[in-house]
Amino acid sequence: MPLFFPHFDRRRLPLLLALIALLVGVTAAMLAGIRSFDASTRWVTHSYEVQGQIEAVRSALGHAEATARGFRLSDDPGLEAQYREVRQLPLQRAEALLQTVRDNPEQHGRAEALRDRVRERVQQIDHSVSLQTAGRGAEANRDMLLRGVPLDAALERVATEMERHEQRLLDSRRTDNDRSSTRLRAVVVGGMAVSLAMLGMLLSMVGREARRARRHEQQARDAVETLEAAAVQRERLGEQRRTLAAFAGLLHSCQSVDEVLDVAGNALAQLVPHGAGACYTMRASQNLLERHVLFGTRGEEYAEFIRPDQCWALRRGDAHAWDPRRPTAFCEHLRGMTEEQACGICVPLTSQGVVLGVLHVSSRLGEPLSEYERAAVESVGEHLGVVLHSLDLRESLRMQSLRDPLTGLYNRRYLEESLPREAERCERRGRPLSVLMLDVDHFKRFNDEHGHAAGDALLARIGQVLAATTRGEDIACRFGGEEFTVVMPEADVEQATARAEQIRAAIAEASILYLGRELGPVTASIGVDELRAGMDTPQTMMARADRALYAAKAQGRNRVLRVGAATTG
Template structure:
């Protein structure tokens, strides 16, 4: 009898069958891994925000503690200044006392503002302010009593409650400080617990997600052979996608650069700086185009090149009249191309003979810089290939941003000049004198050089004004200012001090040189007449006082006072003369 054959062992499924068996688990595994990573990310962001919030509160607590210390220190400063004044009667200590009072009040007010989020601390802060005011009132009372009767003030200070007030103020401040330190300790403990929990969550989530991703990668590697054929078919689609992504990236980068450019324009200090930046941006974003930026002069009769960029395909003039550009005439963007019969602006170089018939591809684009219906300048570009719509939109956007920046810079420059110049005479004003006399005096003192100041006053100006009218008086002052501008050096500072008084600062000029310059100015004014409303007035005369600083102890106020005193001496001696304030009067000599 035949023996039964043994059962056949089961054959293992092929790798492709194994791969397809696990294919159903890929998506859930991927979703789970993504969810874990997202959860880790959310936990990380939440933890970072929590840490940032905790850091802000810690910073807030330190600010409160700092304001507490500043309040106490400012109050003690007021107390010590007042005590020093009562002991020495020095005016400087009295001035220091008056100057330190606002600081104490400001710090106590700032402490109240910082503690609005905490009712307990806010209440204590108000108590601190109240006690600071009580202490300041007590100090002020003793100071006033000292001014009336020093002996009574000393007796009253011995029975004053100042020490008790200060101890009470310090006690309230210590309570606030201890409470803030307790808050800091609690926040540090909470932050430590959150950090430990966040670390455990992040590490556990990452390990689990990485394990799932490793299993997915193993499964995908098993199907790698089968996917190669599909990869060849998708290469072309991928290339198209990459080209699309590159174009999108280029547009995104352009928008980012344009936004960055708009922000930088707001920080430009001069028109030239804005133009140079614009040229750099255009050359960076569209390097295949070349051109230049023009700025219209204030007279609106000529535009001059302010910046260049790239290589111009069609050269443009360095200077152009607004009528030579169709864009400036019409107030609109003007584009021309040789082969399509476009009208080219007169400031552009003409094409060579026969180039137009041969289909010259070069083109030009003029974009006016306009703001509030006023022409400010021009962007002129040219290239060898026609521009894309995206390029045109970019150039238009740059022109709009630049127009706003130009009008803002021009307005800023106008305001700056108006703040430094006297509108009637064109000279610098008193504010400019006060700011620059100190600097020039210190510079000359460092270099051991002299510095002279002339104080000039038009003689009998009030009588001239009353006789001929204010308009004639203004005309006389304007003429005096013009003469001073013509007779001073570039490094001198000529200012209208006020009314009919003028001041001239002569750096590095000794008394002899200043006297010579003053005599020239006096003689020029004495020989000048003015014509107003077809009437001739003058000549007028002036008196000039001179003061010179040759040491390192003079101050601007002392120089101006010395020159003013010399001016009054010149008037007292008969006017129409120059008096050297460095020399004593004849009676004193």
């Protein structure tokens, strides 16, 4: 040492060596802790992936079962073809799960058992579909009852065992992750504190060597700042990973779009602390997107509805950022916002080629989001797209149970679920809501003359007419027997009466083909009423529309009557 530093005091050598050894040890401990933390995080992510794939197996098998059930109920060749297309998907999902857990012999054995149960269940469904195709529908239904229920129970037991095992692994890995994080913070804080104390002692001892001391001091400060910045950055990235992992885990437990968006808003509030954002979800008509406020804003600056062509992210199918300092394209739906409100990123919410909505997040600082914030927002958008698509699939399966098999319209159960919800939504937004009560005239006489099978053909034809003459947002239901109900959100009584006249005329002009004969014509009587905000319940509105219906029958049938006025056909 004196050879290179002739003024170096040997008394400082032990302190210098100790400081170097401490810094090396702290750095090595930090690197080891980071590797341990990254490994724990990967295993946590692996557990979420396994749980998601188990749910995917259930979803794919449920979709195949629902399609086969629809074919058995309706004998529709299109549903049979659809089943042939999706029948292999449960096995593919089970194989993918098997590959994911190949590193865990215990889970691998369960995955093999699950795959075998799925294969057996698919074979049993194939058999019932074959029986239905051969015209042996009753036998197919008995086969499903005798064999399908035990197979489903066995399959669910295996899936539940896998989920419980994976949850135990996940809890253990979270605990290990927390311990690793705590140890890493303790090593960093303690090591840096001791290092700074020893560095101060060393600098005080070399005070006489002013120039060299100042240079060493500056170098030491730079090193400390670099270590602090690296520690802060690592901590921020670790927190971001934990937030995203927790967000992904919660998403799989959400049961509704509102729950999904609430979880997403909480996650984004942590990932972009000074930001704000809103999400637009695609309506059933596929021509408008509806606003949902997520975090950091009341939403007044956002348009309530936008079209898909007003957002560059939806046009391009990729994330689109806007920076006022750079010449980038400006989304039409952000018109009217300040630069601070608009400066941010739009992320399309898509899954399997289906556009589900768009997510907009801004920094509210007049500056673009950082690279890490942008990556986090895109990750949230990707998870949102997958989960929203999964909810749509789940909702479509639920909707199949809410359809009347004869007419294809919604059944009374769905009417009782949806009417209060639509009434509350329209009343909250100050929009009207109307309801039509429709009854087929002389239906009993038609049945007596032509038989019940012909009556069923008539009701099915009425269902086709209602489906063709109502709007996409209307809710057409079979209320019971020959009675039908149409709920018309955001339509006043005049608009509803005009639409009822169109329906009445379409029914009167419709032809009913049965066994090669054309039956009819038939007519219908319709009662119309509008919800009175703050005064009505859905039940009282339905009762008034029902009274108007019977008044229309009393006045000669084949007419539309609304409360307080009548229109004759």
